[in-house]
Amino acid sequence: VESYDLVIIGSGPAGEVGAIRASQLGLKVALIEKEKHLGGTCLNWGCIPTKALLHAATTYDKLQKVADQGFEIGEVSYQWDKILSRKETIVDQQRKGLVFLMKKNKVTVYEGLGKLKDRNTVQIGDSTTIQAKNILLATGSRVRELPFAKADGELIHNSDTVLSIKKIPKSMGIIGGGVIGCEFASLFSRFGTEVHIIELFPQILPTEDDESVAEVTRNFKKYGVKISTNAKVKGISKSKDSVTVEFEDGKKHSFENVLVSIGREAVTANIGIEACGVKRDERSGFITVNEHYQTAVPHIYAVGDIINTPALAHTASAEAMHAVERIAGHHPPVINYDANPTAIYCYPEIASIGKTERALKEAGVDYAVAKFPFAPMAKAKIEDMTQGFVKILYGKKYHDILGVHIVHAKATEFIAEFVLGKVLETTIDEIGQAIHPHPTLSETIMEAAHVANGAAIHL
Numbered sequence: 286v287e288s289y290d291l292v293i294i295g296s297g298p299a300g301e302v303g304a305i306r307a308s309q310l311g312l313k314v315a316l317i318e319k320e321k322h323l324g325g326t327c328l329n330w331g332c333i334p335t336k337a338l339l340h341a342a343t344t345y346d347k348l349q350k351v352a353d354q355g356f357e358i359g360e361v362s363y364q365w366d367k368i369l370s371r372k373e374t375i376v377d378q379q380r381k382g383l384v385f386l387m388k389k390n391k392v393t394v395y396e397g398l399g400k401l402k403d404r405n406t407v408q409i410g411d412s413t414t415i416q417a418k419n420i421l422l423a424t425g426s427r428v429r430e431l432p433f434a435k436a437d438g439e440l441i442h443n444s445d446t447v448l449s450i451k452k453i454p455k456s457m458g459i460i461g462g463g464v465i466g467c468e469f470a471s472l473f474s475r476f477g478t479e480v481h482i483i484e485l486f487p488q489i490l491p492t493e494d495d496e497s498v499a500e501v502t503r504n505f506k507k508y509g510v511k512i513s514t515n516a517k518v519k520g521i522s523k524s525k526d527s528v529t530v531e532f533e534d535g536k537k538h539s540f541e542n543v544l545v546s547i548g549r550e551a552v553t554a555n556i557g558i559e560a561c562g563v564k565r566d567e568r569s570g571f572i573t574v575n576e577h578y579q580t581a582v583p584h585i586y587a588v589g590d591i592i593n594t595p596a597l598a599h600t601a602s603a604e605a606m607h608a609v610e611r612i613a614g615h616h617p618p619v620i621n622y623d624a625n626p627t628a629i630y631c632y633p634e635i636a637s638i639g640k641t642e643r644a645l646k647e648a649g650v651d652y653a654v655a656k657f658p659f660a661p662m663a664k665a666k667i668e669d670m671t672q673g674f675v676k677i678l679y680g681k682k683y684h685d686i687l688g689v690h691i692v693h694a695k696a697t698e699f700i701a702e703f704v705l706g707k708v709l710e711t712t713i714d715e716i717g718q719a720i721h722p723h724p725t726l727s728e729t730i731m732e733a734a735h736v737a738n739g740a741a742i743h744l
């Protein structure tokens with residue numbers, strides 16, 4: 286029986302990053318993946334394919350507007366199958382990259398369903414068993430289905446099947462206005478689909494700052510996206526070429542397609558944890574861990590979408606790095622989730638860090654707001670990306686940064702400045718003093734910071 290210092294189950298952003306780092310630290314590592322390809326949700330059904338399609342929507346949108354910049358290109362059309370195959374090519378290149386990286390780092394990859402047999406034994410499929418000094422559980426999450434509206438990949442989709450949708454539909458009902466629902470609303474509405482978001486809560490993107498949501502909502506309206514909030518779906522019926530959604534109040538709407546995006550669930554059942562004493566919350570399915578991602582069994586760790594931390598790829602990777610560094614005997618600092626960015630790739634994008642205004646008010650924190658729009662900035666006009674703002678929430682006493690909310694076509698790129706700022710415990714004054722290059726979009730951050738010191742310069 287082969288024996289390893291570390292056996293990792295699941296090869297998503299948690300498992301693959303953990304495997305590489307562990308190997309770099311001198312551990313003998315095995316990585317188990319049940320699917321044909323490495324990379325998990327993120328690479329195969331999440332971050333990467335969605336962003337490839339969203340990029341196509343942005344390109345299509347831009348091409349339709351280039352006349353304003355002096356170009357004449359006639360009517361813009363697209364071939365959806367080519368857009369899908371470009372997405373597949375990108376995903377495939379990244380998959381091959383992962384195979385290469387595992388070989389380069391001497392990680393032994395096993396294909397098959399991994400299951401804990403006991404605290405130091407992992408079974409792969411029916412026939413293979415390996416021994417593990419330490420185990421990292423990184424089995425991730427899967428689509429949560431609506432029992433009466435299961436995806437058929439034709440009329441009703443979930444976030445997995447919609448990635449290969451055969452054509453852009455005329456109309457789409459999106460059940461669930463969270464991050465995934467809003468990203469797909471941005472995708473399809475920019476390709477001309479009449480999108481209707483149906484959200485149970487009083488607002489879409491309920492965990493985001495209200496002003497960010499208002500800005501994105503305004504833009505959705507420009508693209509004809511309808512939003513129903515406080516709306517509960519009671520039933521669904523299919524005909525040959527349409528789906529009818531029935532609301533609790535009796536109203537009905539018909540769509541060419543429906544996308545169900547009501548969230549994801551942790552994959553923690555049937556992986557053998559019960560037999561080993563690893564604890565999980567029975568309601569949520571999340572595995573219980575300490576701040577170093579150790580489960581109730583100290584040499585078994587759990588990270589990523591299977592624990593109750595933000596379900597994001599970069600978070601999963603950071604947790605995995607922390608766990609394996611601990612396994613290798615290092616003492617990395619505990620992860621500060623206030624410095625963990627959120628990135629939402631709707632249009633315009635939302636990127637945030639730290640607290641929302643709502644949360645600060647509820648906690649009774651004495652805070653102030655420094656906000657600056659992109660609209661007056663020369664570079665924003667040049668690049669035709671004037672929509673959005675930078676909003677910094679800071680403590681009145683020490684000018685420490687409590688929360689940042691950026692809405693812009695490139696918001697997810699800008700938030701990294703604040704991640705570093707937060708790690709270095711910077712103040713809003715220091716961000717204002719830091720010279721930003723001109724002309725850039727990032728100057729907007731400096732301008733927003735100036736607000737805290739009296740006034741913005743260019744407003």
Ligand SMILES: Cc1cc2nc3c(=O)[nH]c(=O)nc-3n(C[C@H](O)[C@H](O)[C@H](O)COP(=O)(O)OP(=O)(O)OC[C@H]3O[C@@H](n4cnc5c(N)ncnc54)[C@H](O)[C@@H]3O)c2cc1C
Pocket residue numbers: 294295296297298299300317318319320323324325326327328330331332333335397398399400423424425426427444465552556588589590591595596597598599600601628630
């Ligand atoms: C549509 C969509 C878009 C997203 N976009 C973004 C984004 O832009 N940015 C971002 O940060 N996050 C995004 N996410 C979230 C991100 O994909 C997840 O947070 C991330 O993939 C979690 O990583 P993980 O390693 O914990 O799990 P996963 O990526 O889910 O990987 C788990 C792996 O474990 C394997 N596995 C499960 N059980 C077993 C078993 N018993 N044996 C062997 N293998 C097993 C699975 O097959 C899978 O490959 C998106 C998600 C979706 C669905």
